[in-house]
Amino acid sequence: MTIQLTEPDLAERAITGAHAPPPVIEVAHLRKTYGPVTAVEDVSFTVAPGEIFGILGRNGAGKTTTVECVTGLRAADRGSISVLGCDPRHDGRELHERVGVQLQHGALPERIKVHEAVQLYASFYREPADGDELLDTLGLASARDQTFKKLSGGQKQRLSIVLALIGSPEIAILDELTTGLDPEARRETWRLIERIRDRGVTIVLVTHLMEEAERLCDRVALIDQGRVIALDRPAALATAAAGTRVRLRAPAPVAEERLRAVPGVSAVERHGPELVVTGTGNLVADVVLALDRAGLRAEDVRPETARLEDAFLALTHEAAHPTDPEASR
Amino acid sequence: MSILTLAHDPRRRHAFGLLLLSEIKIAWRRPAGLIVAVGVPLALLVIFGSIPSTTQPRAVFGGISFFTLYVPTLLVFVLIAVGVGGLPQQLATYREQGVLRRLSTTPVPPSWLLAAQMGVSVILAVIGVTILLGVGVLAFNLALPRTPGGDLLTLLSLVLTVAATLGLGLCTAALAASPQIANAVSALLFYVLAFFSGLYIPLQSIHSTLIHDIARALPTGAGFDAVHASFLGQTPGVEPLLVLGAWAIVSSLAAARLFRWE
16 A cells, blocks of 8 residues: 555656756755854755755744745855856846745735736846736736735735746745635645646745645655755655554454554554554555454554655654654654 | 946836836825925925014024025925935835845845835925925015026035935934834934924024034034025035035945845
8 A cells, every 4th residue: 555655656756867857956055043043954955847846844944044045035154055057145136037936024015006016026027927917827817906905815925926926937936835825725826836837837835834745746855953854755755754554443452452563563543433553564454464363353444645744743753852762663 | 236237228227117116106105205295394384484474584583584594494304304204114114024025036136125215205305395495486475596506506405415314214224123113213313303404493593502513513404504595595605515415425325334124
């Protein structure tokens, strides 16, 4: 059951394979401190053209600082950054022509109208996209004459996406894209991001929402306390770190004891009438066989896809307590 | 520096034009600046112009009327209102809301927004001065400078004064951590500077060398002296013009060094 999750798919091969195109973003050993506070300790990653790359972590993990260094808003204390072959601190203007940014704390004047903002931002770029078409795509055509102040949270968020794309960027960096959106708007935005990627734009998505990363990202970098603690495809990461889970019904408590003894099983929990078995390897077969050998019959056996959230919790816990035997797999 | 590249890049010039236009529209939609910089001095002009005794020549004022003395004060008022009154709060608000930060991620530098805001302030100043002079001439027999070159000297005095108040406004915006602080500092500067332009009482009626020395060293005192003299058809003298120029240059350089974009 875990086979589907761990086998590299074609996208992964394209990214890691020998004929992979050169990365569009390269960050190596980035470090940034604010006075006594170390925001980013040591962050390295590369982003391949055309992928949706996630930067994932808790609030305060160093995600936004990393992105600010990549976009040239802040100077790194140490390490090197290359974006489309440019150094963000020295070729800022050239970089900003080709990289669209949606910032968590970036806004427009309250009384500017939507179509004015779009026209204004379009004038900043060499090859602007069609503003009306973008407004249409993002469902803002009817809000053209509204002032920024009067827009709803979702509309503001969508306008900031329009402005991030108005310069026909090769890379779009989107920071906490769906924060504050209701579930419906969030899903709508995710579909939109996929459509943008289909146009050939590379996307860097900064988020603390596991569901968002799982749904959208080709690869994610998990950042914790200023370090990259894991970097892989979301599914691979989830399976590797959190293991697989199997739900089943079996006569307790004999079954619980038997299952704990199975090699590869790390935890057995009782949830109402069900047993939830967590572990690695070919878990379903191992569990069913072990029960069969004990003369027990398992019913309603359902393997469960590992969630990125579990992986995140396991990995960040591990990072915080590296010697804790409970946390290490 | 980046502003200088505007001259020989039509695309960037177009972008700056749109930015200025959008700031003008925004200012028009929230006309608080217009009310303070144009409405208040206009109201004062009408009130004092309508009191008969203020237009009589007075020996205390060197044989001229209070009204004649007050018009240069009101002109300087317009220039403090646009520079020290309106500019810092607007810039501090843009900084707090992340407008400057948003602009930093585009090919256009955030300093353009400062330049556009100063442009809006200058336009407001032109409107305020024009309306004051127009109403003064049409309704209250205000005498414009008649000597040859008097109008140019008046213009020069006004330009140097607005350059000094804009510089002070930029310094306030540079140092204020929030729009609220910017507001408070603006108010403090505004009332003190307005006093030395003779807004509350004509400085001519105060017998204190210290007050007159301070007034001469401040942009509003020097601005009043320069505008008043050129209005009367006299040459303002080099001193007030030098004082104004020095305030404009020093405050702008200080603001450029101290300005925080976020």
